[in-house]
Amino acid sequence: MTIPQLMPWIGGSVKFEAGLSPLVCPIDESVASHMIESDANVVDAAVKHAHAAFLKHQDATTAKRIEWLLAAADAIDKIEGELVRSLIRFIGKPRRAATFEAKRVGTFMRACAAQVPHLMGEVLPLDVTAAGAGRFGFTTRVPYGVVAAVTPFNGPANLLIQKVAPALAVGNAIVVKPSPPGTEVALLMAQAMKAAGIPDGLFNVVPGGRETARLLAAHPLVAVVTVTGSTAAGNELARAAGAKKFVGELGSNAANIVCADADLDDAATRIAGAAFEASGQQCISAQRVIVERPVFERFLELFVAAAKKLKVGDPEDAATDVGPMVRSAAADRVEEMVKDAVAKGGKLVLKPERRGA
Known part of the structure; x- marks a missing residue:
C-alpha cells in the first residue's frame, strides 16, 4: 500500500488535509507522494490530543501496557512488506537493509515489553535520624506526560520505534515529527498500532520540516523532547525546548x-x-x-x-x-x-x- 497523501495522524485518525508539498523518490527522482507541512495549529492539536490521552490512560496497569506493546509488535510484523517497500521507495535503502530494519521494529517492541516489569522504585530506611527509627520511605517511577520526538531519515522505522516503544511502555503519550522521507513509515506504524488496540492519542505523527520540529519542541504541554539528528538540529531544538527535559543523539565522527x-x-x-x-x-x-x-x-x-x-x-x-x-x-x-x-x-x-x- 502506498499512502498518496501524507497527513498528520492525530488522535487515531488523519487530520488537516491541506498544504501539500511533493516528496521525491531518490531512485528515479519521480514524485513518490505529497506531504503536509504541519503548522502551529496542527502541532497544537496533536500535542493537546496527546496530553488528553495521557491524562486518560496514565493509570493503565503495567500488564495493560505490556499487552498493548505485544499486540502492536504483532501488528507491525504483519506490515513488514509495506515498511520495506516504503524504506526502498522514499529512502533508497537496499532491500536487504530495509528488511533487516523492518524486522527490528517488532523485536524492539517486545524487548521493551520485557523490560517494563523491571522498572522499579526503591524502599529506603529513614533511620538516619532518631525520628525516622522504624520508618521506611519509598520511591516509584511515574510517566512525564507528552514526549516530543524528532527522528531522522536514515533509520525511519528503527529510530522511531526506539523513541515510541519506551515512551508508551512507561505510560507516556508521544508526538513524532519524522524526517519527511520517513513520514510514510511513521504513518504505517501508527495505523498498525491503532489496529492493535493502542488507544487513540497516545501515538501521533506531525509531518513537516524544521519549523514543525521547532514548534513541537517549544509547545508548553510537551514535557520531554528527544531528538536524533545532526548536532546543529539538536542545538536548535534544545534552545526551543528551553527548560524541558532534553535527550539528544547527535552526530558522530565514527x-x-x-x-x-x-x-x-x-x-x-x-x-x-x-x-x-x-x-x-x-x-x-x-x-x-x-x-x-x-x-x-x-x-x-x-x-x-x-x-x-x-x-x-x-x-x-x-x-x-x-x-x-x-x-x-x-x-x-x-x-x-x-x-x-x-x-x-x-x-x-x-x-x-x-x-x-
Missing part, C-alpha cells in the same frame, strides 16, 4: 583505528562495509580511518579492493549493497566534498561514477 598487528583483510572488509552501508548516511558509518604508518599502503590496497566488491545499484535488487543517497542535494554535497579534498592534496583512489542521487 573513527576506526587499524593497528599494525591487525588482520588487515578483515579490517578492510569490515570498514569498507561500514563506510558505505546506508550510502554513508548514518552516524555509525565509518567516517575516518586511522592506520599505523607501516601498514598504511597495504591497508589502502585492501580497502579499495573491498569497496569495489560492493554492488552499487537498484535498491529493489536483493543483491545490492549500496543504493542512492536520500536526495540529489546530498549527492551534490558529497561531490563537492570530494573535489575539496582533492584540491587540498587528497588522492582519489576510487573514481566516482554518479548516476542520479
Whole structure:
C-alpha cells in the first residue's frame, strides 16, 4: 500500500488535509507522494490530543501496557512488506537493509515489553535520624506526560520505534515529527498500532520540516523532547525546548583505528562495509580511518579492493549493497566534498561514477 497523501495522524485518525508539498523518490527522482507541512495549529492539536490521552490512560496497569506493546509488535510484523517497500521507495535503502530494519521494529517492541516489569522504585530506611527509627520511605517511577520526538531519515522505522516503544511502555503519550522521507513509515506504524488496540492519542505523527520540529519542541504541554539528528538540529531544538527535559543523539565522527598487528583483510572488509552501508548516511558509518604508518599502503590496497566488491545499484535488487543517497542535494554535497579534498592534496583512489542521487 502506498499512502498518496501524507497527513498528520492525530488522535487515531488523519487530520488537516491541506498544504501539500511533493516528496521525491531518490531512485528515479519521480514524485513518490505529497506531504503536509504541519503548522502551529496542527502541532497544537496533536500535542493537546496527546496530553488528553495521557491524562486518560496514565493509570493503565503495567500488564495493560505490556499487552498493548505485544499486540502492536504483532501488528507491525504483519506490515513488514509495506515498511520495506516504503524504506526502498522514499529512502533508497537496499532491500536487504530495509528488511533487516523492518524486522527490528517488532523485536524492539517486545524487548521493551520485557523490560517494563523491571522498572522499579526503591524502599529506603529513614533511620538516619532518631525520628525516622522504624520508618521506611519509598520511591516509584511515574510517566512525564507528552514526549516530543524528532527522528531522522536514515533509520525511519528503527529510530522511531526506539523513541515510541519506551515512551508508551512507561505510560507516556508521544508526538513524532519524522524526517519527511520517513513520514510514510511513521504513518504505517501508527495505523498498525491503532489496529492493535493502542488507544487513540497516545501515538501521533506531525509531518513537516524544521519549523514543525521547532514548534513541537517549544509547545508548553510537551514535557520531554528527544531528538536524533545532526548536532546543529539538536542545538536548535534544545534552545526551543528551553527548560524541558532534553535527550539528544547527535552526530558522530565514527573513527576506526587499524593497528599494525591487525588482520588487515578483515579490517578492510569490515570498514569498507561500514563506510558505505546506508550510502554513508548514518552516524555509525565509518567516517575516518586511522592506520599505523607501516601498514598504511597495504591497508589502502585492501580497502579499495573491498569497496569495489560492493554492488552499487537498484535498491529493489536483493543483491545490492549500496543504493542512492536520500536526495540529489546530498549527492551534490558529497561531490563537492570530494573535489575539496582533492584540491587540498587528497588522492582519489576510487573514481566516482554518479548516476542520479
